[in-house]
Amino acid sequence: MHVNVSHLLKEPSGAVRAYEVAERVALEDGPHEVRGSVKLFRTDRGLWVTATLESSARRTCSRCLEESAQPFEMVIDEETQPDDAVMESDGERLKIDDGALDLTEAVRQYFEIAAPMKAVCSPDCKGICIGCGANLNDTTCGCGGVARDPKWGALLELAPSGR
Numbered sequence: 167m168h169v170n171v172s173h174l175l176k177e178p179s180g181a182v183r184a185y186e187v188a189e190r191v192a193l194e195d196g197p198h199e200v201r202g203s204v205k206l207f208r209t210d211r212g213l214w215v216t217a218t219l220e221s222s223a224r225r226t227c228s229r230c231l232e233e234s235a236q237p238f239e240m241v242i243d244e245e246t247q248p249d250d251a252v253m254e255s256d257g258e259r260l261k262i263d264d265g266a267l268d269l270t271e272a273v274r275q276y277f278e279i280a281a282p283m284k285a286v287c288s289p290d291c292k293g294i295c296i297g298c299g300a301n302l303n304d305t306t307c308g309c310g311g312v313a314r315d316p317k318w319g320a321l322l323e324l325a326p327s328g329r
């Protein structure tokens with residue numbers, strides 16, 4: 167994910183540019199659509215980067231165990247300098263190379279931080295029935311939601327149905 171900054175780097179400090187970006191970025195678990203706005207502010211030493219990027223991560227719902235894409239936001243707010251002035255620090259999340267600002271590494275790191283760990287597919291997910299395991303978002307089960315004691319499992323299998 168690159169933004170051309172060659173012109174901006176020739177401008178005096180205080181100059182501002184804004185861009186919209188939308189790109190698939192290759193991350194550890196595959197490509198992810200990343201989109202949002204990037205604002206660049208020319209500083210004495212380099213560029214101040216303010217970006218608000220949206221992406222999504224596939225997560226398993228902790229209630230119904232279905233996988234779904236969970237949208238989330240990454241907010242990048244840090245300064246970077248052209249390569250020849252780079253100090254050895256910070257793990258260089260933002261790189262300026264050949265007049266282009268490379269956001270890929272920053273996206274990679276912010277993705278790790280910002281992606282939701284635990285997720286529910288929707289705030290009103292009904293989860294699964296503790297009695298029969300049916301996904302209650304899809305169906306209304308008739309089992310009454312009573313958890314079977316495994317001890318009685320074998321007997322219940324033998325019992326006449328239609329409880």
Ligand SMILES: [Zn+2]
Binds near residue numbers: 227228232287288292
């Ligand atoms: Zn769910």
Ligand SMILES: [Zn+2]
Binds near residue numbers: 296299307308309
């Ligand atoms: Zn049930």
